[in-house]
Amino acid sequence: MAKSFTFGALIASALCFSSLLSSALATAGLYVEGKVYCDTCRVEFETKLSEVIPGTRVKLECKNRENNTLTYAVEGVTDASGIYRLPVEGEHEEDLCEVKLIKSGKPDCAEAFKSVDRARVLLTHNVGVVQPTRYTNPLGFMKQKASPECGKVLQDMGFVPLDNLV
Numbered sequence: 001m002a003k004s005f006t007f008g009a010l011i012a013s014a015l016c017f018s019s020l021l022s023s024a025l026a027t028a029g030l031y032v033e034g035k036v037y038c039d040t041c042r043v044e045f046e047t048k049l050s051e052v053i054p055g056t057r058v059k060l061e062c063k064n065r066e067n068n069t070l071t072y073a074v075e076g077v078t079d080a081s082g083i084y085r086l087p088v089e090g091e092h093e094e095d096l097c098e099v100k101l102i103k104s105g106k107p108d109c110a111e112a113f114k115s116v117d118r119a120r121v122l123l124t125h126n127v128g129v130v131q132p133t134r135y136t137n138p139l140g141f142m143k144q145k146a147s148p149e150c151g152k153v154l155q156d157m158g159f160v161p162l163d164n165l166v
Helices: 002-027 150-156
Strands: 030-039 057-064 070-077 083-088 095-103 118-121 133-135 139-142
Touching: 030 057, 030 095, 057 083, 070 083, 070 095, 095 139
Parallel strands: 030 133, 030 139
Antiparallel strands: 030 083, 057 070, 057 095, 095 118
C-alpha cells in the first residue's frame, strides 16, 4: 500500500512540475529573428553572390488590426552575420506585426527593394509554436549596379536572359 501511495505521489509531483514548466514557457518572452542581405544582382532575391549586411538598422512594429494604432515598437541592428534578434514584450495576437528596414549598414548597398521592404510575423504564443523565436523572411538592399557575374549565376539558376525574350 505504501508503494502505491509513493508511486502516486511521484506521478502527481511530475504532473505538477510539468504543468509549471509549460506555464513558465508560455509566459516567456518572444524574439523575432531574421537576416538582411545585399542583393548584388538587383533581382530582389538571394543568389550565391548575395552578401550579408552587418550594422543594418531594422524596426519591429505592431499595429492594432482594427484602428491601425501602434501597440509595440522596437529597433535593432544586425550582427556580423547580418542577423537581427529583437525582443518582444507582451502578446500581439490581435496585431499586425512587421519588421522593416531602416538603414543599410553598407553604404554601397543601400537602395531599397521596390517590391518587398518588410516581413510580417505572428507574435503570440497561441499559434502552436513552442520555441520562443519567430523567424522572418530575409530582407535586403540592392547595389547601384549589378555585379558582372550575375548573368552566369542567374543562368545557372535556370533564368532565361532578358535578351532572349521576344
